[in-house]
């Protein structure tokens with residue numbers, strides 16, 4: 012067991028609250044400071060306690076002045092828009108998790124070093140010293156050197172380990188990735204402009220993404236390939252991608268269609284996937300299933316990636332189709348908390 016760390020959360024939205032719940036459930040590292048623009052602390056307590064996706068959180072969760080009282084502990088809450096201006100050291104924070112999605116915070120994170128052991132950014136951050144994705148890069152992680160650490164995006168946490176293993180064994184000539192991703196908080200309930208989470212107050216040119224999130228499958232570009240290339244540089248230039256925002260609250264899927272350099276069989280592909288799973292020991296990175304399941308069955312699953320071998324198909328031994336599932340909130344946030352163990356061990 013690594014020594015416990017004192018954690019500050021910047022951004023108490025979907026990912027921030029999932030991380031808070033996982034920290035509480037594991038009971039090792041301690042949440043000691045929350046910073047979120049929402050100045051209504053009672054509302055933050057309510058949102059942590061009652062969750063449409065994951066249900067009610069048991070135990071004490073309430074507002075206590077400018078703090079949250081959670082399971083007998085008082086966690087101060089501030090409302091500073093700039094991550095670099097928050098008084099993290101007042102609460103003795105060792106690691107800040109940046110989970111606002113605001114690019115300016117990602118860029119200002121470095122100002123917190125060396126007052127802090129590290130800052131984890133819950134995004135594919137080009138400014139980071141290292142991108143930590145379990146199943147792909149964790150062995151190269153050096154917490155003494157890598158202080159601004161990106162935990163990438165949920166899609167790349169699922170896809171990159173699988174791509175790395177397949178490329179090493181069969182060679183990938185080229186391919187397509189199609190992700191199906193649930194709606195996100197910045198989308199619209201009714202048709203409107205497409206709002207940017209990264210640059211608050213601005214809209215962007217993905218007009219389709221501004222359409223009613225509950226009414227349509229919304230095709231859109233995605234950054235999954237760039238994020239995977241940062242993790243597995245040897246696949247650079249081989250893949251193209253697109254995504255659909257789908258009208259569900261949680262659980263994503265990735266559909267890989269890959270042309271292989273070397274001929275494969277279903278058995279040899281399964282062998283690679285099982286070896287990848289085994290390489291992770293007890294860590295919940297890869298799960299393999301052949302049950303006839305649907306997305307909701309994976310809700311609350313802590314794995315980064317569940318490989319659905321029902322849809323493993325080979326065309327003439329060289330064209331491979333593979334379907335992956337991942338709880339884009341819980342699975343992803345579980346890895347962010349796992350990353351704290353590596354920081355603590357450093």
Ligand SMILES: NC(=O)c1ccc[n+]([C@@H]2O[C@H](COP(=O)([O-])OP(=O)(O)OC[C@H]3O[C@@H](n4cnc5c(N)ncnc54)[C@H](O)[C@@H]3O)[C@@H](O)[C@H]2O)c1
Nearest residue numbers: 022023024025026047048092110111112133134165196339
């Ligand atoms: N939701 C997912 O499926 C998912 C998965 C993996 C990674 N991520 C990444 O996690 C980050 C957060 O996404 P989310 O879905 O939790 O978003 P969200 O909108 O649910 O939460 C963002 C929170 O940050 C707060 N906030 C916004 N600007 C702030 C600022 N300047 N200072 C302090 N607080 C501020 C908001 O009030 C909100 O509570 C993004 O970078 C996103 O790409 C999201």
